[in-house]
Amino acid sequence: xxxxxxxxxxxxxxxxAIVSLNCTYSNSAFQYFMWYRQYSRKGxxxxxxxxxxxxxxxxRFTAQVxxxxxxxxxxxxxxxxxxxxxxxxxxxGGSYIPTFGRGTSLIVHP
Amino acid sequence: xxxxxxxxxxxxxxxxxxxxxxxxxxxxxxxxxxxxxxxxQGLQFLFEYFSETQRNKGNFPGRFSGRQFSNSRSEMxxxxxxxxxxxLYLCASSQGNTGELFFGEGxxxxxx
Numbered sequence: 001x002x003x004x005x006x007x008x009x010x011x012x013x014x015x016x017a018i019v020s021l022n023c024t025y026s027n028s029a030f031q032y033f034m035w036y037r038q039y040s041r042k043g044x045x046x047x048x049x050x051x052x053x054x055x056x057x058x059x060r061f062t063a064q065v066x067x068x069x070x071x072x073x074x075x076x077x078x079x080x081x082x083x084x085x086x087x088x089x090x091x092x093g094g095s096y097i098p099t100f101g102r103g104t105s106l107i108v109h110p
Numbered sequence: 111x112x113x114x115x116x117x118x119x120x121x122x123x124x125x126x127x128x129x130x131x132x133x134x135x136x137x138x139x140x141x142x143x144x145x146x147x148x149x150x151q152g153l154q155f156l157f158e159y160f161s162e163t164q165r166n167k168g169n170f171p172g173r174f175s176g177r178q179f180s181n182s183r184s185e186m187x188x189x190x191x192x193x194x195x196x197x198l199y200l201c202a203s204s205q206g207n208t209g210e211l212f213f214g215e216g217x218x219x220x221x222x
Binding site for chain 2: 042044045049088090095096097098099100102103
């Protein structure tokens, strides 16, 4: 079992939809949680960073961490075609070295 | 503030050759990590350097090595290349104490 599991998709939604992306992780020592966005032929870009449980909002993006169920989510409101990318979740513990999920491919069509 | 710079962006090698990739981190960042990204395995951690010392290491063979210089710039080397080494090699820099990584564009290596 991989330490971080993520459905690869693709997830296809119409423009304006609310998108929900999810990951599960196995190591209860993880306390740092991140979401990265990666466009084709580009490096991953840090979108959201949270420490421990709870919610964090940044514009149209909301990250949610539930440590009791080892479940992390990213919500995108009013999705745009420019949001089409691969979204990678990542978690880290005391070593600060993130372990990544394999990424979910999101397609937002006009 | 300049981002993470990786060179070269693309390269083609043949089996048995060796390759050196370079990474310049964000100014002020002391930690540099290297990842290998393939469609089948996703992002796999190679190693991390902090203040010129290898602080963490992933599960890759000894053919993969790296180093960090006093100005925080880093290089990674892959010797005796195999077809399976074809991948996007990503460098990321950070402050070293939060897990927030800032990635470069990557070096895409093709081994023929």
